[in-house]
Amino acid sequence: MDTDLVIASxxxxxxxxxxxxxxxxxxxxxxxxxxxxxxxxRQPWIFVVAESEEVRRGLASAVYVSVAVEEAALxxxxxxxxxxxxxxxDAGRAAQNMMLGAWDLGVVSCPHGIAHPERxxxxxxxxDEERAVVVLTFGYPGLxxxxxxxxxxxxxxxxxxxxxxxxxxxx
Ligand SMILES: Cc1cc2nc3c(=O)[nH]c(=O)nc-3n(C[C@H](O)[C@H](O)[C@H](O)COP(=O)(O)O)c2cc1C
Numbered sequence: 108m109d110t111d112l113v114i115a116s117x118x119x120x121x122x123x124x125x126x127x128x129x130x131x132x133x134x135x136x137x138x139x140x141x142x143x144x145x146x147x148x149r150q151p152w153i154f155v156v157a158e159s160e161e162v163r164r165g166l167a168s169a170v171y172v173s174v175a176v177e178e179a180a181l182x183x184x185x186x187x188x189x190x191x192x193x194x195x196x197d198a199g200r201a202a203q204n205m206m207l208g209a210w211d212l213g214v215v216s217c218p219h220g221i222a223h224p225e226r227x228x229x230x231x232x233x234x235d236e237e238r239a240v241v242v243l244t245f246g247y248p249g250l251x252x253x254x255x256x257x258x259x260x261x262x263x264x265x266x267x268x269x270x271x272x273x274x275x276x277x278x
Contacts, residue, residue, distance in 0.1 A: 108254060113211050115262035116254035120215035121175040123246025128180045132212055136181065136245060139208030143201040146192030152201055155231055155239075157182040165230020170219040170242050179244035180214075184231055186239050198240040209245050215252065216245045 108116075128136075137154055145151060157163045157176075166184060167176040176182055185202055187194040206216040219242040221227050227239050254262070 108211050109259075111259045112254055112262070113207050115259045115266070116257070117207060117210045118215075119217040120248060121172050121217045121244070122249055123175075123178045123180060123215070123244070124249050125178070126180065126247045128214060128245065128247070132214065133181050133245075135212060136205050136209045136214065137183070140183075140185075140201040140205040143197070143204045145197035145200065146194075149190060149192055149197070151188050151190055151192065151194045152198055153186045153188070153237070154201075155184040155186055157184065162230055165226060166242055169221055169223045169227035169230060171222045172217075172219060175217055175219065175244045176242065179246045181245040183243045183245070184227070184239050185241050185243065186231065186233060186237050189236050189238075195240055202241055202243055205243060205245075210254075213247065213252070214245050215248045216243060218243055 133156075137156070140152075140154055141150075157166050163176060163182060166182055167173040170176055183205070185198045187198050202218060206218070209216050221239060221242065224239070227242070231237075231239060233239065257265070
């Protein structure tokens with residue numbers, strides 16, 4: 108897909124097909140996160156992939172929409188380490204890279220806020236200085252998606268987003 112179509116047609120999806128992601132697809136998604144820039148190139152993140160049933164159950168119990176974690180083919184918790192800089196912003200860049208990279212490969216995704224931080228901390232066995240920012244779920248869509256069926260302008264118009272004139276302040 109063209110970059111503008113990837114960006115305009117990305118929607119957050121919380122239900123997934125019961126189909127695994129091939130290893131090279133999961134690796135490509137994680138690598139898109141690795142490639143994100145960060146303040147002073149510190150790369151203050153760890154991408155924790157939930158592989159065991161126990162960890163996945165723990166993550167499902169810590170987010171608002173458990174079914175997404177239960178059904179997803181790939182679940183990644185973004186954990187930041189301290190050290191100055193705007194680490195949550197850095198984590199956001201890595202997360203969006205992963206989700207857009209995934210969508211370009213036909214994989215849908217959703218970020219999840221953390222409803223129960225202590226449950227998440229326990230499930231991930233985090234060190235004191237580590238903090239989970241967000242949980243990402245990925246999977247193939249239940250029904251095939253065809254982003255090419257609309258133009259970039261159509262996707263942009265249909266997005267539930269504020270218009271630019273509300274967002275841009277020109278000084
Ligand atoms: C930081 C963050 C946390 C989010 N947490 C949740 C969540 O806990 N559960 C959920 O279903 N969606 C969550 N979302 C997804 C938002 O609901 C979604 O980005 C927004 O509704 C736009 O969706 P759309 O791109 O499909 O239009 C989160 C998004 C962000 C950026």
